[in-house]
Amino acid sequence: MTDAIFASSVFFRLTIAGDDFGTFHTCEGLGAQMEVEQYSEGGNNGFVWQLPSRISWSNITMTRPVTSDSGKVLTWFNDVIEEADREDGEIVALAPDLTPIVAWQVLGILPVRWQGPSFDPSQSQVAVETLEFSHEGIQAS
Template sequence: MSSDTFAVTSLFQLTIGVHALGSFTSCDGLGCYTEVEERREGGLNGHVWQLPGRLRYSNLTLSRPLTRQTTLIWLWLRQVSQATGVPLTRPLRLPGRLVALGPDQQPLVQWELDGVIPVRWSGPSFSTDQPQAARETLEIAHNGFIGITHL
């Protein structure tokens, strides 16, 4: 039997630069892929070469029920927009850290992200017709993984 245990996460903590943005209940898009270019060689009709290209990183989308922590996102967004002089036209890229916490709130895995920028923030839709928690969503882009650590 293996000594590995399966990671069961309950929260994700996100920090961008010095801004601890709080805990999120879901995280989608953590991954990367290689662009593949097809090349056809003259005279070789039964074969297409698959050539590796750039390594690309997916955007991360994090969401959570609306809490007072939403102001932490706005503090970061304000710093990004003020650093450029023109709101969100050339965002300030900062390192980031995403930590997956287990059910016991102990860190499981940590991803260090390079050059994080905001892509989109969306606030909750309010409706009295559907009694559900108001949620916010944050989408970020990054230049890649600086490191991944098992904690």
């Protein structure tokens, strides 16, 4: 039997082009969808060929409470606006003790949206930031 780590509280460390952006509490959108084209072969009425076509990758959205690393995200966002360079990165799922569980290489990252925190002194909520980015593919690390 294989030992498996099942984490109820997982953190996600994001690095882009070797720059550490710190840890995030949520990571959504690690996924892909394959388009399939149907081809009906003449004389074969028993089935239709299902041929792989294009693949589309979901945008990834990560959120976290505001930290000392929050400024790095906005700096990177502004740098991409000036140069529009796609960079590769990595998302690592971490156990509560920060032990790596699994890692994904994310190719050709471009920021799509950054949402800074809302500050309302009448609410006792944690100030949260959100980063959404597109990419050209994911590979297992």
